[in-house]
Each structure stands twice: as structure tokens, then as C-alpha cells.
Amino acid sequence: MRLIRQLFHKDVNDLQGKTFEQRSARGIILDGSKILLIYTKRYNDYSFPGGGVAEDEDLFIGLHRELAEETGASRTKVLQEFGYIDEYRPHHKPEYDLIHMESYFYVCEIDHDFANVRLEDYEVANGSYPVWVDIREAIEHNRKVMANQEPSMGFSIERETIVLELVEAELIGAGTK
Template sequence: MATISKTFGTKNPSVTYTERQAVRVVAFNSSGNIALIYAKRDSYYKLPGGGIDSGEDRILAAQREMMEETGATVRVREGGCIATAEEFRDGLHQISFCYIADLLDESNPPSLTEDEIQDGLQHQWLPLIDAKKAMAAAEPTSALGSFIKERDIFLLDQATKKQTQEIQVS
């Protein structure tokens, strides 16, 4: 099955973009809740994730980002990337690869960067339907927050479809 992809923003031929690859993670705990991050400063929700370091494996990047942003250790599910989001914004061309993962341990504290602390990032575990409602109802106070909201709703929708397919097969 082909990976679903969507483009956000419009490529401007007169802009020289900084290239970046990133990961996003839809992580489930044993209760079926997912990890969701709230960015207090700009009033939006996002999936855990971030940039892939040079030479870093995408799966390892997904696990690292989950650990950094939530303190959680996860196992990324078989089957690989479930969806990609290509973004053109503010001189950035980013491709985000989305994975589904399962929680193994959440006993560690997050290790947020100074920027993430300034953004007021906090994670929580919510039922999938509540996470989707929270994301949809958020009213971001920045263009970046609005962009992230649109991207992550798309990725969460794709993960929901994949999760539903897996349940129907089992």
C-alpha cells in the first residue's frame, strides 16, 4: 500500500528553501490513549516529533523525539511510515514522516529544549477521539501553530484509518 502524502503551503520558485526532514509519532498506551503535546504559548496541540539529525535513522529519530518530548520509550510498529506531510513555509521545505508506536515505558521525565520550554510544551495521554477534538477545537495564536494544526490533524486522521484497518484485520 502506498504511503499517503499531502502538501501544505505552496512552493515559491523565487525562494531558496532550507531542507529539513522530520518525524511525527502517534503513540498509543495500553489504554488506547495517544500522546498529545499542547503548546501553551501559541495555543495549539501537536503530535510528538521533530527534526531528524544528519545520518539518523527515522525510526530512531521517532523514538528519540518521543523520549525528549514526553519521557516515553516506545516501539514503532511494523509497516513503516504511514503518511508524509510536505511543507513549504517561511523559507523551510520540510518533509515529516509519520509513524504509529506503542508505549513501553513512561517513567522518565521529558527533556525539553529551551525553545520548547518557552513554548510551554506539555504532554498528555488522551483517548483518540478526544485528542482529535482538542486539536480541531484549538485556536492557534500564530501562523506556525495554525500550520502545525492542519498538518497534524491530517497525520492523525491517517493514523486513525490505519489503526481501524489493523483492528478490523485482527
């Protein structure tokens, strides 16, 4: 799978110290120029549905599980690999200095029944929910949050916006779905 970009958070000066390794799988779900994203009120941003995959869990199994939890989809079909982001950022747990996150993105189709969303407690507390949004609006929104350096801004917004821009250029701008 192609490497889209390697990111280093501004507070990461070197890769020394204890590092937590995390893989994630995220779905790119399109309907014309609309894209299914997760809006999170706490961070005021749009991100791709998906999330962390256990160390011994297959990426596709993790992707299907995450999409079912976050969107309620009971049927998911992976159409193609899109790429991955390799990033390093500070870890919030004191026993680690860094988190090394590899986020794998896949173009998917899902059913549109969102009745069975099963968000985790922290996702509910953060005000997260699935939403269809025009991809250009999502990009513009995330760019504005980053430009204003909103105090609530989360770590993932840069990664998510990079991939949104690439999806817009390669999948929507190219006229494919």
C-alpha cells in the first residue's frame, strides 16, 4: 500500500523513548461528492470512520468492526486500498513517550442503515456521530479549524484533512467513485 505521508507532531523532537505502536483502519465511503465522515463536536472536526485495530487483529476485520460500530453498517465491502499515513505524536499515557500510528485507508461501500450505531463511551462523550457531508465543505471546515488553531483542536485533524484532500483530488475530482 502506498505511503501517503509521514507526519511528526510539532512536539516530537526525536524518536527516542518508549513508543506505543498502533494500527488503525479507516473507511472512505463516497456517494457522488458526499462522503460519510464522523463529526466530533469536542474537536469541531470531520474524520473518517474507523479506528484502532488490535495487535493480532486483521486490518480488514478491524475495519469492518469499526465501520459497524461507528456507522451502524451491517454490510461493508472493501473496494480498494487507498494508502496509509505514518505518524508520530506525543502519547497521553505517562508510561509512553510517543505513539506511532499507522492509519490505513480503504475505499468502501456500506449499507446506509445507521440505526445500529454503537459508539464507545468516550465517542459519545465527545459528541461524535456519522454524517454525510460534501467533501469540499468538510475540507474547508477542517482547514478553518487548523488555521484558527482552535483550542479544542485534536491531533488527528491534519492527518484526516490530508487524506480528504487526496480523496477529493483523486476520486471525486477524477470523476470516479
